[in-house]
Amino acid sequence: MKEPYLDITKSVMISSPAGSGKTEKLSRRYIALLQGGAEVERILAITFTEKAAAEMKERILSILRREDPALFESVREKMPRMRISTIHSFCLKLMKRFCIELGMDLSLDVMDSFTADMLWEEAVYEALLDDGTSGGALFYELMQSGGVRGWNQTHLLLRALHEKRPAVEFGFRRGGLALEGNDLSRFAKVVALYEKCLGYYRRKKREKHFLDYNDLELMAHEAVSTNPEWQNVLFSFDEHTDHLLVDEFQDTSSLQWMIIDKLTEEWRSGLGAKREAGKRPTIFLVGDDKQSIYSFRGANVDIFRSARNKLSEWLGDEYHFIEVKENYRSLPAVVHFVNTLFERVMPRGLYDARKVEYIPFKATREGEGRVELLLCDSAGNTKENRKREAALIARKIQGVRGAYEVFEGRERRRCRYGDMAILLRNRTHLPLFEDALRREGVPFIVVKGIGFYNTPEIGILRDLLFFLIDPLNDYSLFTLLRSPLFSLRYDTLLATMGSIVVDDISVGLLYSSLAPRRDASGEGGDDPVRKAVAVMESWLQRVKDTPYAVLLEEILCETGAWQYFGEKQRYVNVKKFIKLVEDFEAQGLTGLEIREKLIKASEKADEPKANVNAEGMDAVRIMTIHASKGLQFPVVFLPCLDEGGQTRTGSIIMDEEGERIVLGFEEDAEARRTLPLFRRGREKAEDEEKRLFYVAVTRAMDYLCMSGVTGRKPAGRLALLFDAFHLDSVERDSEGGLPFTLEKISLEEVEVPDPEKSASGESIGHRTGPRPDEMVFVDSLAEEYKPRKIWRNVTEEVDEVLVKHGDDWIVLGRAFHRVFEGLSKGTITPGTLEGKVTEILRNEVLSDSRLEGLKNILLADLERLDRAGYLGEIILPRERSFAELPFILEQGRFMYKGRIDRVIIREGTAHIYDYKTYPVAEQEIPELSERYAFQLDIYRKAVECLFSVRARTYLFLTHEARIVG
Numbered sequence: 008m009k010e011p012y013l014d015i016t017k018s019v020m021i022s023s024p025a026g027s028g029k030t031e032k033l034s035r036r037y038i039a040l041l042q043g044g045a046e047v048e049r050i051l052a053i054t055f056t057e058k059a060a061a062e063m064k065e066r067i068l069s070i071l072r073r074e075d076p077a078l079f080e081s082v083r084e085k086m087p088r089m090r091i092s093t094i095h096s097f098c099l100k101l102m103k104r105f106c107i108e109l110g111m112d113l114s115l116d117v118m119d120s121f122t123a124d125m126l127w128e129e130a131v132y133e134a135l136l137d138d139g140t141s142g143g144a145l146f147y148e149l150m151q152s153g154g155v156r157g158w159n160q161t162h163l164l165l166r167a168l169h170e171k172r173p174a175v176e177f178g179f180r181r182g183g184l185a186l187e188g189n190d191l192s193r194f195a196k197v198v199a200l201y202e203k204c205l206g207y208y209r210r211k212k213r214e215k216h217f218l219d220y221n222d223l224e225l226m227a228h229e230a231v232s233t234n235p236e237w238q239n240v241l242f243s244f245d246e247h248t249d250h251l252l253v254d255e256f257q258d259t260s261s262l263q264w265m266i267i268d269k270l271t272e273e274w275r276s277g278l279g280a281k282r283e284a285g286k287r288p289t290i291f292l293v294g295d296d297k298q299s300i301y302s303f304r305g306a307n308v309d310i311f312r313s314a315r316n317k318l319s320e321w322l323g324d325e326y327h328f329i330e331v332k333e334n335y336r337s338l339p340a341v342v343h344f345v346n347t348l349f350e351r352v353m354p355r356g357l358y359d360a361r362k363v364e365y366i367p368f369k370a371t372r373e374g375e376g377r378v379e380l381l382l383c384d385s386a387g388n389t390k391e392n393r394k395r396e397a398a399l400i401a402r403k404i405q406g407v408r409g410a411y412e413v414f415e416g417r418e419r420r421r422c423r424y425g426d427m428a429i430l431l432r433n434r435t436h437l438p439l440f441e442d443a444l445r446r447e448g449v450p451f452i453v454v455k456g457i458g459f460y461n462t463p464e465i466g467i468l469r470d471l472l473f474f475l476i477d478p479l480n481d482y483s484l485f486t487l488l489r490s491p492l493f494s495l496r497y498d499t500l501l502a503t504m505g506s507i508v509v510d511d512i513s514v515g516l517l518y519s520s521l522a523p524r525r526d527a528s529g530e531g532g533d534d535p536v537r538k539a540v541a542v543m544e545s546w547l548q549r550v551k552d553t554p555y556a557v558l559l560e561e562i563l564c565e566t567g568a569w570q571y572f573g574e575k576q577r578y579v580n581v582k583k584f585i586k587l588v589e590d591f592e593a594q595g596l597t598g599l600e601i602r603e604k605l606i607k608a609s610e611k612a613d614e615p616k617a618n619v620n621a622e623g624m625d626a627v628r629i630m631t632i633h634a635s636k637g638l639q640f641p642v643v644f645l646p647c648l649d650e651g652g653q654t655r656t657g658s659i660i661m662d663e664e665g666e667r668i669v670l671g672f673e674e675d676a677e678a679r680r681t682l683p684l685f686r687r688g689r690e691k692a693e694d695e696e697k698r699l700f701y702v703a704v705t706r707a708m709d710y711l712c713m714s715g716v717t718g719r720k721p722a723g724r725l726a727l728l729f730d731a732f733h734l735d736s737v738e739r740d741s742e743g744g745l746p747f748t749l750e751k752i753s754l755e756e757v758e759v760p761d762p763e764k765s766a767s768g769e770s771i772g773h774r775t776g777p778r779p780d781e782m783v784f785v786d787s788l789a790e791e792y793k794p795r796k797i798w799r800n801v802t803e804e805v806d807e808v809l810v811k812h813g814d815d816w817i818v819l820g821r822a823f824h825r826v827f828e829g830l831s832k833g834t835i836t837p838g839t840l841e842g843k844v845t846e847i848l849r850n851e852v853l854s855d856s857r858l859e860g861l862k863n864i865l866l867a868d869l870e871r872l873d874r875a876g877y878l879g880e881i882i883l884p885r886e887r888s889f890a891e892l893p894f895i896l897e898q899g900r901f902m903y904k905g906r907i908d909r910v911i912i913r914e915g916t917a918h919i920y921d922y923k924t925y926p927v928a929e930q931e932i933p934e935l936s937e938r939y940a941f942q943l944d945i946y947r948k949a950v951e952c953l954f955s956v957r958a959r960t961y962l963f964l965t966h967e968a969r970i971v972g
Contacts, residue, residue, distance in 0.1 A: 011327050013039045018290040019327045020256075020315055024368050025705035026336025026639070029293055030059075033254055034066040036291050040250050042075070047082060051248050052091040053267075055255040059637070060091045063254070090248075094263050095220050098227035101240070108236040111226070114216050121587070123219045124611070125604055130208035131165060134200075145200040152193065160674075161200070167659045168201040171670075173221035173262055174305065174661060176205065178668035180225070187684050188672035198670070224262050231269045244270055245281065249288050256294030256314070260305035261663050264314065275321040287325070290318065296363045297353070300633060300699050302691070307663060308698075309361060334368045336639055338376025338414075341707050342368065344746040348704075351731040352697050361691065363698065374414060378711045378747035380728065384754045385718025392716040393436040393647065395757040397443035400429065400644050403712060404449050404627060409886055413641035413709045421884070422710075423833065424450055426641040428628040430703050432650055432723075434458075440629060440646075443759075452621050453576070454630040459614040464577045467492065467568075468559065468584050469605060474543070475550045475558065476598035481517045491571050493539045542566075555598065556589035570895060570902055579617035625832060632703045643707035648715030648725040652696035660688040700724045717751075801905040801942045816925045818851045819861055823924040823965060824891075824908070826865065830882050831890035831909065841866065868924075868966055875968040881920055887912040894949040903945050909963070910950055917950045917958040919943070924965050932971055936962065 012019045012032055019036070023029040033052070040050055054060040064086070071079035082089075092100075099117065106113045118126070138146040150157030168175055178184030179202055188194050212218065218226075230240050251271060253259070259267075274281070274288040281288050292314060299308035318326050334342050346367040353365035383399060386392050404427060412419040413426055429440060434457060444451045459465060467490045473483035488495045500517075521540050550558055563569055563581070572581045591601045608614065621628065628640070660671045662684060671684035679685040704711055715725040728734060732745055825847050829835030835843045844862055852858050872878045888911045896903045909920040921943060927935060943960035950958040961972035 010035075012036060012291075012329055014327065015039050015043045015045075015250075015289060016287055017325050017327050018318060018322050019292070019329065020318055021291075021293040021329045021331060022295060022311075022315075022366070023293055023331045024295050024297060024334065024366070025702070026334040027331040027368065028333075028335050029254075029295070030063065030066060032331075033252060033291075033293050034063060034070060037063075037067055037252060038070060038075075038078075040289075041071075041078060041082065045249060047085045048088040048090065049247065049249045050090065050252070051097070051250070052252040053094050053097060053254065054091065055093065055258055057093055057096070059254060060093060060096075063091055064089060094266075095223045098223040098266070099218075101244070102223070102226055102230060105230065105236065105240055105243070108239060109226075109230055109234055112216060115218050116216060117223070118212075118217045118219050121608060121614070122217070125607060126211050126215070126217070127169060127204075127208055128607055130211050131162070131204050133211075134204045134207045145196055145203065149193070149196055149200065161197075164197050164658065165201055165204060167657055168198070168670075170303075171659075171661050173225045174260075174663065174668050175201075175670070176221070176225060177228075177262055178670075179205075180229075181666060183667045185667060185669045186672070187669060188682070189678060190672065190674075194670075194672035197672070224260075224266065228262055228266050228269070231266060241270065241273070245273055249281070249286060250291070251289075252291040252293075254293060256292040257296045257299040257308060257311050258294070258301050258304075258306040259310050261307045261310065261666075262305070264307075264310045265666070275318075292318075297349075297365065297698055297701050298636070299363070300636065300695060300702055302695055308363065308695075309663075330366055332366065332368045333371050335371050336708055337370060337705065338372050338374045338709050339370040340376030340378050340746075341704070341709070341711050342370035344378045344711070345701070345704055347746045348728070348731055349697075349701055352700075352727055362694065372414075374709070376709050376711075377411075378707075379713065380747050380749050381712065381714040382734075382749070382751045383714065383716050383757060384752065385716050386754060390439070391759075393439045394443070394759045395754070396646050396714055396716060397436070397440040398446075398759050399752065399757050400440070400646055400712075400714065401443040401447040401449055403644070404444070405447055407642060407710070407712075411642070411710060420833065422642060423625050423884075424627050425625040427644065428630065428635065428638075428640040428642070428706065429644045429646065430630060430632050430635050430706065432632060432647060432652070432699070434631065436647065437629065444627065450624075450626040451629055452619060452624060452626045453616075454621060454628050455618070455634045456576075456616040457613045459580060459583070459616045460609040460611065462577070462580055462616065464572050464580055465584055468581060469609070471562065472555060472559065472588065472605070473602055475546060475555060476602050478518045478543075478547060484517050488539060492566050492568055493535070493542075495535060495539060499536060554589070554592050555601070556585050556592060559585050559588065567902065570897070575619050576616060579619055583617035623832070623834065632699055635706050636702055639706055639708055641708045642710040643703075643712070645703050645711065645713045646715070648713055648728070649717070649722055650724075651722045652693065652699075652724070656685050656688045656692070660685055662687065696724070697727065700727065711747075713747075799901055799903050801903050801945045815857075815861060818848070819865060820924045822847050822851060822861070822865060823868070824922065826869075827882055827908070827922060827965075828890045830878075831884060831888065833884050840869070868968075871968045872965060877963075877968060877970070881909060881911065881963065885911055894953065896945060896949040896952065898945075898948070903949070905942075905945070907946050907950070912954060912956060915956055917954055917956050919946050919950055919958055919960045920963040920970075921946070921960070922963050922965055926966050927964050932964075936971060 012021055013035060015036075021029070021032060023032065037050060037052060041047065052060075052063065054063060068079065068083065068086075071082060090097075095117075102109060102111055103113060105111075135146050138144050146161065149161045175184070184198070186194055186198065212222070231237055231244075234240070248270075251267070253267065271288070271290055274290070294311060296308055296311040299306055299311065302308075315328055319328065337345070349365040350367060353363055355364040355366075381399060381403075383392070383396055386395055404424070407422055407427070408424055409421050411422045413422050414420075429451075431437065431440070437453065437456070441451070441453070460469075466486070470483040470486045470490065471492070473480050474487050478484065485500065487493070488500060489497075521536070546558065546562060549561075553561075563572070569578075572578055587605075588601065591604060596604070656679060658672060658674045662669045662671070669684065671682060671688075673679045673682055673685060704713075713728075715721075715723075717725075720726075721729040734749070737745065737749055822844070826835060826840075826844060829843060830840075844865055845858070848858050848861055848865075852861065869878065872882065888909070889907070890909055892907045892910055894905065894907065907919060908922045911918045911920075921939065923935070939962060943962075947958045947960050950956075959972060961970050963970055
């Protein structure tokens with residue numbers, strides 16, 4: 008029987024809870040339209056992100072390839088014409104298509120958020136300079152009434168209004184902006200000043216041929232509603248589009264819904280050319296109002312219910328509403344907990360249009376699962392509480408890894424680091440969790456971290472760039488000389504400056520004081536200061552005709568600074584910074600203008616770090632709950648439940664009533680409690696916190712571990728649990744009919760070790776576990792770093808001995824290493840082995856006959872290793888083992904880097920295996936051992952430094968199933 012949502016003669020809205028296969032349903036609907044005769048170019052699908060758009064295309068093609076090969080071939084040829092994109096991409100294409108009719112400049116480009124923020128600040132500054140020259144002096148009046156904090160208050164109020172675009176600007180354009188508050192006179196001036204700054208902002212965007220993302224929505228709505236050409240735009244859309252699909256509908260903003268509403272207006276009327284031609288256009292909306300957590304981006308959860316009711320009213324029998332009640336993600340224990348909690352937290356029958364009602368779902372997976380709540384005694388202050396909680400979570404992770412079994416399909420396997428995620432409400436206490444994981448040797452990666460400009464690597468690069476721009480910038484020069492690029496000591500610098508210090512302050516004199524230390528030879532000899540001066544002089548000569556971005560790259564290579572920036576996150580941060588500088592130069596900015604922009608940008612504490620591709624890394628993921636949306640993990644840790652939610656309202660609040668925008672203003676926090684608009688805003692924020700909690704717990708597939716601190720009145724999400732399950736009356740370590748295991752933990756049970764010393768008094772720095780798949784640093788930053796280290800790669804890309812065996816063994820060598828790595832990390836299993844071998848070899852050879860021959864050799868060698876016991880003993884996953892472990896080892900003047908095939912730590916000894924996959928005769932073994940002795944010695948030293956254990960090295964002759972050591 009066909010599912011109702013696949014009936015392409017009707018419009019459909021699906022309420023699809025977490026883990027219910029929403030993307031699958033969206034893709035199946037798209038395919039049903041294609042199979043019903045719709046052309047790909049006549050179907051428009053709107054997704055929340057570009058990544059989601061790409062995943063949807065991939066899912067559609069994957070299903071077609073498997074189930075309808077003929078249609079797959081047809082669709083694949085038309086892939087460039089598939090209209091699957093974000094709402095912003097759609098709006099941009101719509102406007103560019105009608106740029107002449109709409110009077111729009113075709114060369115307009117969309118700014119990133121960084122450029123948009125900089126342009127806004129410039130607009131505010133220009134408006135401030137022009138204050139009073141053309142009418143009232145609004146800045147002066149507001150700053151005067153604010154006293155000494157007048158500028159800060161005014162600037163913050165303008166920023167608060169700007170964050171509420173595009174709704175506020177839409178209100179200006181439609182004349183539907185209403186103001187409420189106790190001091191309407193002052194607020195009216197603030198709003199008028201914001202409108203003035205907005206005018207400067209628009210002018211600056213026009214001058215630079217820029218748009219921001221809010222402009223896309225505003226202009227698209229104008230194009231389909233009030234522009235003189237709006238009828239032509241709608242006619243053209245209707246002429247080229249028969250079906251509209253919208254993903255993540257709960258995250259739709261009011262303005263976005265107005266655009267969708269206008270585009271489909273004629274479809275719902277039952278009239279128009281389509282109906283006359285016998286076509287029935289359809290709308291398909293899918294989402295989950297319980298997962299609406301993006302109000303700070305303009306998402307309006309009220310639209311979900313409103314659209315449901317309106318579609319029913321407009322379309323009648325041509326419309327289905329479907330409530331999905333199956334969960335395909337989580338095991339029964341997790342589903343039971345979620346149902347029990349949220350039936351009480353989001354009860355039905357309140358008859359409040361603004362409240363989300365919970366509909367329970369049922370688990371479809373077989374198995375048990377586990378849900379835990381860990382309650383720690385309070386240590387007295389928030390920081391100590393979080394330290395102890397972080398330590399508890401880190402130890403729990405080590406206990407779960409290898410001991411708890413998770414499902415992979417229908418099969419069970421031991422839990423790995425990469426199966427686990429820590430979800431935080433915000434990043435306030437992120438450093439404490441990072442420290443705790445490092446102490447316990449847990450590899451981790453922070454997904455979508457922030458604080459880009461506060462990282463050490465960006466600090467060094469920023470000072471280097473500022474020095475190149477202005478050598479008389481004392482602060483940048485001083486920090487540059489102190490950085491790992493030169494590592495000059497304080498006393499050395501003070502002695503160099505000598506008597507030129509004036510009143511204990513040096514301004515623009517440091518570089519001048521270095522002049523006498525210049526060396527005519529340009530070498531600098533053994534004097535570190537002379538060396539530094541010689542190097543910097545050469546940079547300043549080259550900067551005259553070399554772009555800053557290029558010179559930064561060259562300096563990093565020449566000084567060997569990449570050794571400090573080689574770790575993945577640091578590396579991509581450096582690349583992001585250089586790209587920023589390159590973009591500024593491409594815009595024609597001077598050095599001083601670039602410096603000014605970077606100084607302003609550095610004030611942004613929430614600038615995201617560059618993204619690291621974590622795919623395939625066996626490391627715990629740490630991320631915010633918002634970042635986890637759309638993801639799932641076998642094991643989820645949800646700490647800090649006692650943290651209060653983000654339910655406080657600022658001085659300015661906004662509410663939407665249809666097309667009417669209401670702005671409230673009250674600077675007195677106590678007075679806000681009594682104002683209806685602020686009370687309603689606080690209630691909406693509290694409801695969103697509940698939905699955020701729902702999103703967090705539904706990320707868990709097999710195991711959910713929550714934690715919080717007690718000792719005072721429960722707050723935040725912990726308060727929801729206490730109220731729902733009456734935890735005050737529950738005994739220690741009891742289940743007591745609860746849908747989770749409760750464990751209460753005393754202070755004595757969670758001791759936080761000294762960050763500097765271990766219990767034995769030794770430094771714990773070298774005993775921190777490595778992060779497999781990341782560049783691992785054996786030595787800490789040297790106090791007196793000398794540039795121009797000699798780098799050597801001790802792991803040969805193609806083994807010279809292997810070459811003499813011919814091309815087939817070179818190909819097999821690469822294939823063996825990939826197969827061994829996959830087996831060791833669990834990404835290849837015995838069940839998938841043959842298929843993976845074929846896939847790997849298919850990327851290496853074209854001939855089917857050659858592929859089959861190589862495959863037979865590879866599988867035969869693996870069978871030989873299995874019979875000898877080496878497959879299970881060395882290659883398959885084991886406790887405390889690493890595959891393809893990267894390292895950097897500093898030894899005197901040399902920096903050695905490479906990858907170690909296999910490391911297994913057993914009984915306090917690290918066993919290092921270097922794979923040799925080609926045939927080796929008995930008489931060749933002594934020569935082979937001598938040839939690789941140096942390489943194995945470097946491996947041994949690196950592993951001993953990393954793990955603080957003794958290490959032994961072996962050549963693993965895989966073709967002969969023999970170990971030489």
